[in-house]
Amino acid sequence: MTASGQIGRELEAVLPKERIVADTAARRAYDSDAYPIDRHPPDAVVLPETTEEVSRLVRWCVEQSIPYTPRGAGTGLSGGAMAARGGIVISTKRLTRIFEVDAANRMMHAQSGVPNLRLSQAAAPFGLHFAPDPSSQSVCTLGGNIAENSGGPHTLKYGVTYPHILQVVLVDPSGEVWTIGSRSGRAPGPDFLSLIVGGEGTLGIVTEAWVRLTPTPQCVETALVAFPSVRQATECVSAIVSSGVIPAALEMMDKGIIGALRAAFGLQYPDGSEALLLVECDGNDPERIADELATVESISQANGALELRRAQSEAERKDLWKARKKGIGAMGRLAPSIVTHDGVIPRSRLPEMLDFVYQVAAEHDIGVANLFHAGDGNLHPCMYFDDRDPLQVEAVIAAGEAIIARCVELGGSVSGEHGIGVEKSTLLESMFGPDDMRLQRIAREIFNEGDLCNPCKVIPNQKGCVEHRRRSRGVAW
């Protein structure tokens, strides 16, 4: 019997057989997340339904010294849900209960495998929604959002995931169950919840959470603005935010995305469009929102906009959002693989940074298109390539590292929302000094990190991680 067959059989002592998957096809399906460069199959995938089952599984892994990796929908873009050292993937696919919508107190209690969009759908009848909205929201899970401290198009106004999480139930790396945070939103003492949110599944497995719900604005105005150059579009972003208008969303797509959208879906934009800005303003006062959009329109004109299309109905609004929501899908036609890089810079540096991104991609002979949260200065250069060609893989890694290095030089960050995972574990030290790194290691020890819970992620410190890296990238850390 293979090692994975053996582990699968032994797991039957912990969980019913039908919730253990160890066949070759399933193991291959779980060998990466949406970061295609690092792959490793788990020995088995398990599908618990309760906190108690997760705790039992973790205790079993600890007893057997088997590494385990928490996984939601696997849409992560930094390799976080990939089983770098094999072992067990603990999937939250069946942790999908919404226990309660407490509309009076604007809270919801749900299991961590609930897809993001379902949270907002459940809150909608009460005029509420869950504000964090990654573009993957129809599938990505609450647990994944918490682990990555995810953002989304509306982060500019509503913030990333952390301020929307009140309390979590965590199974720590030894299997012990903790309730962390407070439903009142006020917990005295050190803020342990802020370590869990953004912990990338290295501090334990979140099984349930109480999330904050946000009133859904009554008035939303959306416009798509076309520009003849990326520079004019990026300068316009700074000008809009400096004017005092804080749009709910301020997203940018460049000509690579425009071309892919035309080819894939026949979407039409004005001739000569090299960049698009999607601008959304929301609130409860229609006059104020109309004023804000009028300000956006005049700033866009001053920055050379070719056209501003303003949605006149909900259907038109959805049409304008297609440019943003279908962009990555459209790129699927350009090449077999895409790596979506993620870095942050002060938004006033966007014009020079975009020039740099195009230059680096050209130097490495890699195709690049950009669609990103421009209002936050959160870049997403999307590199398209063939991951079966080792030279192209090397080029994508090198280009990504050069871009992230420039983000740090400009006073930004190595990650805005996709996390560190395995992708950037060697880059963290370019942003943090030895003292910061030491504190991060100590923070892990608080949760009894050991070396089994999501190994090789964020701060790799084991021999097995070096081997994984060598195997998947042909290089050592």
Ligand SMILES: Cc1cc2nc3c(=O)[nH]c(=O)nc-3n(C[C@H](O)[C@H](O)[C@H](O)COP(=O)(O)OP(=O)(O)OC[C@H]3O[C@@H](n4cnc5c(N)ncnc54)[C@H](O)[C@@H]3O)c2cc1C
């Ligand atoms: C097309 C596309 C668009 C995207 N757009 C955005 C965007 O706009 N903004 C954004 O921030 N991200 C975006 N992402 C990235 C990704 O969707 C988010 O990071 C998302 O939150 C991951 O959720 P998931 O359920 O897929 O998590 P997974 O990919 O399964 O896991 C991500 C990480 O979380 C850990 N994890 C998962 N569940 C748990 C849990 N219950 N407890 C502890 N750890 C856990 C995993 O170990 C892993 O480290 C996008 C991805 C794609 C493919």
